[in-house]
Amino acid sequence: MWWVRLNKLIKRKKYTIDEVCILAGQIMLESGAETYRVEDTMSRIAKSYGVECVESYVTPTAIVFTVDDDLITNTKMKRINKRGTDLNKIAVVNHLSREISEGKWSLQEAYKKLIEVHRSTFVYSVWLQILAAAIVSGCFVIMFQGKWFDFLPTVVTGGFAYFCFLIIDRIVQVRFFSEFITAAIIGLISHLLVYYGFGMEIDKIIIGSVMPLVPGLLITNAIRDLISGHLVSGLAKGAEALLTAMAIGSGIAIIIGLI
Known part of the structure; x- marks a missing residue:
């Protein structure tokens, strides 16, 4: 051992x-x-x-x-x-x-x-992470004043998208690429669900599904480092959070533009 x-x-x-x-x-x-x-x-x-x-x-x-x-x-x-x-x-x-x-x-x-x-490995299993991402996605739809009819489609989209994110992030060791591809997948699935009548508001479905990818911890740490006087670290983490957000937004924008 x-x-x-x-x-x-x-x-x-x-x-x-x-x-x-x-x-x-x-x-x-x-x-x-x-x-x-x-x-x-x-x-x-x-x-x-x-x-x-x-x-x-x-x-x-x-x-x-x-x-x-x-x-x-x-x-x-x-x-x-x-x-x-x-x-x-x-x-x-x-x-x-x-x-x-x-x-x-x-x-x-x-x-x-x-x-x-x-x-030691991550305390939570992969499937538990996916389940949590799916439930969080659905809850964010309701929090952003979406309809309950979009809850289940968002759960499916958010869970499947996070599953794809974990696979892509493990295979492709390129920063921000996994977020970009996952966001594109979210945009495509959301459009298909609304197009075939399984969802009503595509914007709410997309917003809920991308929330597990949002770099909330990075943004919080960047602000706390800046407040503490660590300017280099704060700016670096802020730039990383901004690039991650741009990757997510670009993936969604490309799919919406092509559809």
């Missing part, structure tokens, strides 16, 4: 404070945490292990962390290639950092815990 090999590896290698801090920051940043939260967690962990002089600089694509003690100054950088949304991992790392501050875990034990969190 992988955890048995992991235990043997940890016993052989002694991990340093900066490796533990960078791994914690990497997990949080890849899971969608705000920049200031990542920097605060890394600094808190380092100070819990007796290092007072630490500096961290975090952007959506990289982590730079410096440990400065009386003997040596060590700087490391970690490149972040993928980013997603996993609030459960953020909560686990936050809880672990508080336990480290209380002196509950040694350096090696903390690294082992972080590796387990980093290797």
